[in-house]
Amino acid sequence: MREKPRILDIRTLARTRLFHVQQLELRFANGVETTYERLLGSPQGAVLVVPLLEDRQVLLIREYAAGTDRYELALPKGRIETGEGAIEAANREIQEEIGYGANHLRQITSLTVAPGYLGHSTHVVLATDLYPQRMPGDEPEPIDVIPWSLDNLVELTAREDFTEARSIAALYMVRELLDG
Amino acid sequence: MREKPRILDIRTLARTRLFHVQQLELRFANGVETTYERLLGSPQGAVLVVPLLEDRQVLLIREYAAGTDRYELALPKGRIETGEGAIEAANREIQEEIGYGANHLRQITSLTVAPGYLGHSTHVVLATDLYPQRMPGDEPEPIDVIPWSLDNLVELTAREDFTEARSIAALYMVRELLDG
Incomplete structure (x- = not known):
């Protein structure tokens, strides 16, 4: 060391x-x-949620990304607000972004995006036992929600609009967790 | 659309x-x-290299990361210099960081790290048929090089010092490419 x-x-x-x-x-x-x-980074960090339906479908969102100036497909995510925990933030974000709440939420890992110059941590939360529940978010336009099978990650990662490293890492880790 | x-x-x-x-x-x-x-982001972007030995071992590096103020384990990476292509940059980075060149280099994907607020693209290059070759880099201290088996990603992603989303995504994608 x-x-x-x-x-x-x-x-x-x-x-x-x-x-x-x-x-x-x-x-x-x-x-x-x-x-x-x-x-x-923000002291609380961010959450990235893997909302998993019973048939190995995950719910992705497609929204405008200002950094790359294009629409990007990714897992729902957002900053943890002051006073919130990661689990609470995850359940809020999916209600705002995909219109589901979850009865079971479990943090599976924490990721960094560019540790060399970014002090930012993202907690990955697996959300299961989902139920329809919508909370208003602060998005400027409605978000497209796209279900995708965990058994088809090769086709997903080949898409030009699915490039975000945290989402790719989280989906592979969840697939390994389910199959392990 | x-x-x-x-x-x-x-x-x-x-x-x-x-x-x-x-x-x-x-x-x-x-x-x-x-x-x-x-x-x-820089207009040329960055490269992340997966240096693969013949027995499914990849070479990871461990170096100080100022963003998180700790030592992080990750794949070798760096900015593409002006006038360089991704393949050329990848071959330079592994010579500087791990002391190997590669006879075969192949770009397998491009990743973003936080497209919502970062206009940054990282090209992932798989490097095979490696040979010992060192170029001086600009690192402030020698970098530790750690071989790791692609068949043991669960243990790797469970480590507290292996958190970088791009490295995790790239290793799973390479494993899928080899096994696919």
Whole structure:
């Protein structure tokens, strides 16, 4: 186990409504000093939900993504609000985004998206025993909900609009969990 | 297929060495107008390499990640330099990070990490027929290289230091490609 680099200095370079850019001065155990930039994540993190129906169908959503300026297919997700836990946030997000609540919710892992420069953690929650229940969300337009079989991930990952690494990782992990 | 929202205005909110934060004013097809923030990615994107030995062992690296302030296990990766293609960048990154070149390199997919707010694309390259070859990189300390079997992804994804969604997605996709 290596000794972690020592943080000599942290300063804020920029702060907007969504982003907080920091500069770090680090000294590694071997004496080398370097400067890094990183984005702070929200302290609570986010949830990514795998809403699973009884016949191995998962419910995907298709919505506009401003980062890539195109519609993307992915699992439902969202930030954990202050005072919420991951399970509670997961149950809220699926009610807002796909119109289902879940009787069983279970956190199966936590993922990072780009640990080198993003301090962001996403908790993956498997939601089963679903029931129709809709809560109003803050989406600018209705979200398309697309059922997809866990037995057909090859075709899904070949689609040009299904590229999000967290969703791909979560679906494979759930499939392995069910089949393991 | 929905009609994409119209971009009414784009402005730069912040720009540092690594990050470029933009604000977008959008009008959706239904008339709703909203404001988004996003990070521009590098135009060339990044590569993530799956260096595969003949016995279904992949070579992982373990290095310090400033975003999460801890050591993370993941596949080798890096930005594509100006003038490079994805394959060329992949072969350079593994020579720098794990001390191998590859005779066969093949792009298997492209991943996004957070398409809602990050315009960043990562090309996944499968590298086979490896041979020892080291190029100097810009790492502040030597990188640990850890071989791991594709037949043991459950134990790998259960590790607290293996959380990066792109690496998990890429390993499952390569395993499916080999076994498919």
